[in-house]
Every structure is written in structure tokens, then in C-alpha cells.
Amino acid sequence: MPVLAVAPARCGGSSSSINKSLGTVFPPFLPKEVERIVDPSARELAMRIQRVPVKLWRSHIQRPIVLVGPSLGAAVAIDFAVNHPETVTRLVLIDASVYAEGTGHLSKLPRLVAYAGVALLKSIPLRLYANLLAFNKISLGRSFDCVNIGRLHCLLPWWEDATVNFMVSGGYDVRHQIKQVKQKTLILWGEKDRIVNTDLALRLHDDLPNSVLHQVPDCGHLPHVEKPEFVVESISNFISGSMVDRPTSSALEAVPPS
Template sequence: MVFLPFEAQRLTEKTSLDIVNSIQFEDIQTPLSSQSITTSYVCKGEENTPILLIHGFDSSLLEYRRLLPILSQHHQTWAIDLLGFGFTKRNSDLLFSAENIKTHLYYTWKILIEQPIILVGASMGGATAIDFTLTYPEAVKKLVLIDSAGLAAPPKIGKFMFPPLDYLSTAFLRNLTVRQKISESAYYDKSFASKDAQLCAALHLNCERWSQGLISFTKSGGYGSFKQELVNLQHETTIIWGENDKILGTKDADKFKALIPNSKLIWIPKCGHVPHLEKAQLTAEAILN
């Protein structure tokens, strides 16, 4: 394990324990660095078109702990930690930008999977999935966006990320009270913001260079709007959205539906920003159907 075993042993949900115990690592060689990038992933199931799950901002593959077991009963299902996030190693010579995230993801796909996938992205992971699909259309068979980012202009906070403000910002995000409030706002049913959920959301903070990776990504500008490029997205696309999303709101769901030519929109009732955690069975059915 790349995080402290003591912290992982405090997990209580079976899905959390199962996914933690299933994490594997692969050294991925890319053009980004002379050093390989030790990349964390989980893979379960063997049948049908592979599904690849992409997590959101300052998160990890653990956010798919409830969805992955359902999907893997029907498809080979992967969850991979993006460059600069989760438990993937943050090499000191790398810039953790959207462009480099995409390159790392491509070479990870090429080494581990190397066949067209159903690509699923949640929140910031949705923007990653859009960017990847536009650049490497041959790698993607179908696209699924869950309460996705990708229509807003990039935040301007990056220009202010200089010492000591950069480290103060990451210290703020490390604060467990702050993280708990963010977690509660992500759910419609606040009981989902449990101690186990808080621990799952914070385990990767123990990884080496977590704060440097987050600072680097923020300084790079992160993800902006793909509004002009979405017309070029010809893949069959399913948009899944929680009816009670308080993080991104609900207006972008209809905008994505209007902008992506071959798309359908599925609303998840009584659900916040993370349908894959709050309504995993309904989300799985929307993907599998």
C-alpha cells in the first residue's frame, strides 16, 4: 500500500476494504519523463467491452468503491488514478497539467488495456474523459459523463498560487473539517458522508508530494470549457446527473445534452453530485443500459 496501513485499517465498509485490497501498481513509461510513473489501478471482471472509471478533483479511484463491483459483474472494469492524483506516484520532474494527465492516461490505457473502452468520468474526471476522447477517439467506444465538469472557464486562482499562499491553500484542503463539509454538500442524503467516506476521501493525502501535485495542477490552469469542441464529439454519450447537485448545479446537464450530438441525459432522483456513490445501482443501470 502507498498510504499508511494504520489509516487503511480504520475503513469499515466492505466495498471500501475490498477496493483498497485490490489496488495494484504498474510502472508506466511515457514521453513525459525519463522515469516511469508508478500508477495505481484496480481491475475486476473479464467479460465484454472494458469500462474505465476516471475520478474527480483531489480524489482517487476509491470513489468508485460502490460502482465498480456492480459494473464488473457484466464488464471488465478498471479504475485508474490520474497523474498527480490518488495513489499514482507524483514524480518530482513532472508538471501536473491537463495535457500531461491526458498523455499519462493514454499510455496507461495503451499498456494495460489497449482496446476501445467505455470511458466514464465523474466531475473533473468528466472533463478529463472529454479531453481524452477528443484527442484519442480510437481508444473510446462510448462515453459516460457523471455530473461532469468541462463547460466552465478555468478558475483564476492559479495566478495567486505562489508561496506561502499555495501551501496555505493545500493546508486548507487537508483540514478534515473542511473536507467533511465538502463531502456533506456532495450528497443529497447527508448520512452518506460517514466516517468511512471521509477516510476514503482522505487516504491519498498521505501520499508523498500530495500538496506539490495539487499546487502544480492548479497553477497549470486545470480544465477549462470544451463548449466549442463538443460538436466534434461523435461518440455515443450518456450524461448522468443527480437532480440535487449542489456542487455544479444542474444547468450544465441540459447544456451537455444540447451540445453533444449523439447523447442522452439520465437524471438520478434524490441524488447529489456523486450518483456513483449515493445511487450506485441506478448509476450502474444507466451505464449498462
Template structure:
């Protein structure tokens, strides 16, 4: 993991941004975005395979989650919603990537990817949405709770019982993958200063609402879904055929929500093939 300092005007303070990169490969850059209240450690099995495949790849922690941080985290009036996360990702793209990329969002990271692609189409050559949480908007009543109740709710997010339940729901092969190590890795970033306040700020922002805008996407789109997803049901896959008739859908058998952790070899292969297709399509367009 590395850090770089990025200026993000809408945040008002420089952001110490955590990321990993592999830039010695070929092809369009692949940018990996983790899910809700997680970190780039989600890609600990996928990233080495992308490197082995000779891909150019990045994974980044967006402000408020993971290991990226800034000085204002503890301000009670902190504004840290979808727009600030989009601005942070754009700053990273301008500073590090600087050419059209294949943007890969997992779970809620897919909503982040959709919003970013709509606002900055020049930066996105293609989209990969993995177990995408994009058809359920917002975060419900937690957005309007008094701050003290929001604080208690966030502390529950950090608790071992809730994390353990989410850990088990994330996989089809629970015995092999829903381990104590996985639980610890998933909680590691929650002990950083500013984690509580950042999550309260995100919840009070109302979260992401992109479902009605999905038909506006102009990029090539690949959708990956685990047949046995217990967190975002595979039935939502039919919505993409309706909203994006030219999108491609790949269902992975015997796989739960976290394809990048449960079937990393298959996901790495799907990503590198998609990058090749994007580049071939671009060459033909010229």
C-alpha cells in the same frame, strides 16, 4: 488495488500507477475516472456491482492524484497539468486496455474524459459524463498565485473542515452517507509523499478548459446527473442538448453529486446498458 509501472515521455519518469481491474467479463471495457483530488476509492460501491453485472472494468488514479506516484513529485518546477494526465491515461490504455473503451468521468473526471476523447478518439467507443464539471473552465486566480500562497491553499484542501463541508455537499441523503468513514476515505491519499507539490503544479497549470470543445465530440455520449447536485448544478444539463443533440441524459431523483456512491445500483445498470447499446450500434455500422 494493484500497481503497474508506466513510461510516460512527457513526465520524464516512470509512473507507479494504482488501478483496479476486472477483465473476466464481457463487452467493451469500462474505464472509471474519479474527480478532482480524489482516488479510485470513490468507486468502492460501484466497482463490485460492475463485476457482478459481468462487465470488463478498470479504475485508475491519474498522476498527481490518488495513489499513483513517481520520483519527481517533490521537484519545485514540476509540470503536472491536463496534458500530463492525458498522457498518463493514454499510457495506461496502451499498456492495459488496448481496445476502444467506454470512458466514464465523474465531476472533473468528465473534463479529463472529454479532453482524452478529443485527443485519442481511437481509444474511446463512448463517453459517460456523471455530474460533469465541464462548463466551468480553469481554476480561477489560484493558477497565478505565488507559490507560497498556492502551498497554503493546498493545505486548506487537505483540512478536515473543508473536506467535511465537501463531504456533506456531495450527497442528497447526508445523514446516511456523509459519515466520518467517508471523510477519512476521501482524505487518505492526501497523506502520500508528493501530494502537496502535485496539487500546486496542477493549480499553476490553469486546470481544464473543455467547454468550447464539447461540440467536437464524435462518440456516443450518456450524461448522468443527480437532481439534487449541490456542487455542479443540474441546470447545466440543458447545455448538452444544445452542444450534443444526439447525447442522452438521465436525471436521478433524490441524488446528489456523487451518483456512483449514492445510487451505485442505478449507475451500474446505466453503464452496462450503455455498453450494450454501443456494441449494438457498432455491429450495425459494420
């Protein structure tokens, strides 16, 4: 069964093990078409981003897929699964950032200020700090590796325009779409995620009745990078139907469902 990952570029290191274990895995996509949008609405932007996996599905896959969305990629995955249900048989959402109101107040920034903020995202100190938040445990050497890999997309000539357009558009707001998801869904969540609160894992599990929730032990916001073997095994078991719901852990038990 083909597996397609839609994820914001951040850090490499897990794709080879996933490819070996899951077989047909297609790479993440970057929404290059965003650069052509001038003051777009959030919906227009979402539709443009959707075209990339739709084209890929029609040209190369042509059968139902397992769609994997880590972090903000989970919002893309939910939007895609709701609007193109014939293409997606199952969803995997990893530390999903799906309850935010898009880009919020950032959408009201003057474009000059927005460009200055986006340029800051290339900063090595800022990205090193982000790694401290994103990972549970990471060595300085590996952190620099992740920074160097994670900055590659920032150096593309269209990246700043695309990111600013995404920001001022309002970004992704899929809160109203979550309960429209019909596909069976696996929710994976890092036990020590310091970027997206673990209470949202239980909220998402509650909003998706046809879902199973597994926590990734001793892991931060990026289980597919920090614990790729665990993620691969979980997805494999989910696809084969041998996985049972296992939401309880010391961190999740302490948080009541929303």
C-alpha cells in the same frame, strides 16, 4: 467492453458493485506525473495527465473503451476522447464539471498561498462540509467513512506538489472541446446536485447532439457513490443500446436550455 473511470479521488464504496456488474472495469488514475511540472501551461499539464490512460490502454486494453468521467473527471474524459478518438467508443459523463474556466483566479496565487490552501483540503471539518454539499442524504457515520477514504490520496508524499502545480497551471479548460466530441455519450446528473448546477446538464446535452441525458433521482453530486446500482444499470443499458433519452424531471424541467 472495457470500462475505464477517470475521476478525482473522493470517496470509495461503489467500485465493487460496478466491477461485478460491468465486468472489465479499470480503476481511476491519479496524475502523479504532475509533481514533475514546474510552472506548466494548462495544455502541457493535460498532455501529461493523458499519458497515464494512454499507457494503460496500450499495455492492457488495446481495444475501444467506454470512458467514464465523474465531476472534474468528465473534463479529463472529454479531453482524452477528443485527442485519442481511436481509443474511446462511448463516453459517460456524471455531474460533469466541464464549463469552468480551469482554476480561474487560483492560478494567480503565490505558490506559498497555494500550498496553504492545499493543506487546508486535508482538513476533516472542511471535508465533512463538502460531504454535506456533495450528497443528498448521508449519515454522520458514512460521512466520516468517506472523509477517511477521501483523504487517503492527500497523504501521499507527492500530492501537495501535484495539486499546487495543477492549480497554478490554470487546470482543465475543455469548453472549446465539448462540441468536438463525436462519441455517443451518456450524461448522468444527480437531481439535487448542489455543486454543479442542473442547468449545465441541459447545456451539455444541447452541446452534444449524440448524447442521452438521464437524471438520477434523490441524488447529489456523486451518483456513482450515492446510487451505484442506478449508475451501473444506466451504463449497462447504454452499452447494450437499450437506453432512450430521458432528460425530463421536476428539477430539469424548471430550467430552460442555455
